[in-house]
Ligand SMILES: O=C(O)CCC(=O)C(=O)O
């Protein structure tokens with residue numbers, strides 16, 4: 001009896017998810033239709049219960065790109081080791097002033113187009129390199145999240161620009177160039193922080209596999225009942241993220257006493273947010289940490305916009321493996337990961353990060 005009730009509930013849920021998807025207008029469409037409560041399919045069981053918030057005064061480290069390279073490398077390596085996240089400031093030489101604000105405004109403009117215009121772009125397939133949909137994992141996750149997303153595969157090859165919605169096309173193409181310059185600089189610092197040649201990660205093709213996501217988190221009538229993005233780590237090498245001024249991104253940090261809490265990645269004007277992905281944790285043989293993060297719904301009043309590029313290796317085939325970088329390994333520093341499929345760090349392996357070839361298809365996914 002109980003199991004047939006559960007089966008009926010699952011069938012109902014699938015029907016509700018499908019009906020939502022078929023509106024082709026995303027969560028923003030729900031808000032436009034005037035919902036005053038979070039619909040059941042978006043409700044998460046007590047989404048905020050698991051870990052406490054950080055005490056006052058705890059904040060994510062800042063790396064100043066205008067510092068002399070050895071100092072910037074030391075700061076980036078320390079932040080990647082202790083936090084897996086940092087703000088990057090003073091990157092004007094790589095990103096023109098006002099560029100990220102323009103990008104985020106363009107993404108907002110697309111998401112705030114009339115419903116019929118957005119619906120014309122709506123779809124889950126990324127075969128053409130571009131998609132716009134709500135919740136990339138809508139049919140796989142137990143509870144949907146309060147966000148809509150444009151995805152653009154930027155590398156190894158970029159789609160025909162015409163496929164990118166016109167409202168944000170120029171900005172997306174520009175961001176590819178600027179964010180990649182930032183990723184190149186940060187990867188060099190992170191290599192130098194491990195006493196490796198600055199080009200090591202770039203030569204391992206880590207700037208070539210690129211997926212861009214542009215998230216729109218609509219205003220939410222009951223922010224405490226749902227999530228923007230559930231806790232996850234990013235699977236790739238490095239993420240470069242621009243966020244607007246609304247806030248909601250949180251990073252899980254474990255302090256020296258082993259206490260974990262969520263730290264707000266508060267919007268810092270002009271700063272980018274950089275984070276280490278699972279594959280960089282593996283390649284650095286755990287010197288750098290890939291940490292959990294999430295987005296909580298903060299605002300009843302303003303939609304939040306963010307845009308990230310995930311950097312992954314571009315060279316992939318059944319014979320290519322990415323593991324701890326050989327120069328980091330010695331008899332005194334054995335690899336924490338091996339290539340046989342058995343490892344102490346099964347969590348990362350289960351995500352299919354290390355074994356390329358077929359499993360590599362999992363790499364450029366966002367979120368959990
Ligand atoms: O929107 C954000 O700030 C975070 C997005 C994120 O973590 C992701 O797309 O993996």
Ligand SMILES: [Fe+2]
Nearest residue numbers: 233234293367
């Ligand atoms: Fe993420």
